[in-house]
Amino acid sequence: MQVDALAVDLRPRSMMEASDLGTRLVQSNAKALWATCTPVFLAILAIALSTVEIANWLPVAIIFWLKPWLDRSLLFVLSRAVFGDGTGFVDLWNEQRSVWWSGLLHTLTLRRLSPWRSFTQAAHQLEGQRGAVLSKRRRALLRGKRGVAFLMQMAFHHLEWVFLVSIYALGWLFSPSGHGNFISSMLASSDMAATFAVTLAYAAVVLAIEPFYVAAGFAMYLNRRVEFEAWDIEQEFRRAFARQY
Numbered sequence: 001m002q003v004d005a006l007a008v009d010l011r012p013r014s015m016m017e018a019s020d021l022g023t024r025l026v027q028s029n030a031k032a033l034w035a036t037c038t039p040v041f042l043a044i045l046a047i048a049l050s051t052v053e054i055a056n057w058l059p060v061a062i063i064f065w066l067k068p069w070l071d072r073s074l075l076f077v078l079s080r081a082v083f084g085d086g087t088g089f090v091d092l093w094n095e096q097r098s099v100w101w102s103g104l105l106h107t108l109t110l111r112r113l114s115p116w117r118s119f120t121q122a123a124h125q126l127e128g129q130r131g132a133v134l135s136k137r138r139r140a141l142l143r144g145k146r147g148v149a150f151l152m153q154m155a156f157h158h159l160e161w162v163f164l165v166s167i168y169a170l171g172w173l174f175s176p177s178g179h180g181n182f183i184s185s186m187l188a189s190s191d192m193a194a195t196f197a198v199t200l201a202y203a204a205v206v207l208a209i210e211p212f213y214v215a216a217g218f219a220m221y222l223n224r225r226v227e228f229e230a231w232d233i234e235q236e237f238r239r240a241f242a243r244q245y
Helices: 015-028 030-049 058-081 089-094 096-101 104-108 117-125 131-142 146-174 182-188 192-229 231-244
Strands: none
Touching (some): 015 030, 015 192, 030 058, 030 089, 030 192, 058 089, 058 096, 058 104, 058 117, 058 192, 117 131, 117 192, 131 192
C-alpha cells in the first residue's frame, strides 16, 4: 500500500474515534457511495421481491442475508476514496470478479453472522490473503479489540431497529383516531401489497445505514494498520521531505 498516496490523515486513535472517521468518510464521499452501490442494492431488492409469493417474511430475510454482498461494493468505493480516487458504477463493474464473486460463499455462510464482520472485512477482501496467513492476520486484528468491534456492530444493529420502530410509530401518528395502527394492520395481513410495503421500508433503512456501518469497520481496520505499521509516522516523514525538496 502506498502510504504517501493516502487522502486521509491517519494517526493513532481510539477505536471509537476511528469509527467516527468512518462516518466522515461516508459524508465526504456520499455521492460516489450511493450512486455506485444503489444499483447493486436494487438488484438485491429485485431478488427479494421476486419471492413475495412464497412467504411474506422471505423478502426481508433475503435482504438481511445478502447485506454482506452489498457491503463488498461499499468497501470497494471506500477503499478507493481513502486514496482520493473517485468511483463510479463502471469502475465497480470492471472489478466485479474480485468485489462480487471472490470469496462470496464464505461471505454469505461462515462469515455472515460474525460479531465483528465489518471490522475484519477489509482483511478478507482487500489484502488478498488466504488460508493460514489470513487466519493469522484476522487474529492479529482482533487481538484485544473484539469487545469494541462487537459493540460497534451492535450499535448499528440497534440503530437499524430504531429506524424500523420509528417507521412503525408513524402508523400511530397518522392513523385516524379510533382506527388503530394501519401499519399493524398491514403487518398482520397476508396481502401482497403489505409485504411489498414492509420490504421497501426495511430496504430503505438498510440503504441509509449500511454505508456508515461498513465505513466504521473499515476505519477501525485502518486504525489497527496504523498501530501495526506506524503509517502516521511514515506520512509525516514523506510530507517533511516533500517540503524540504
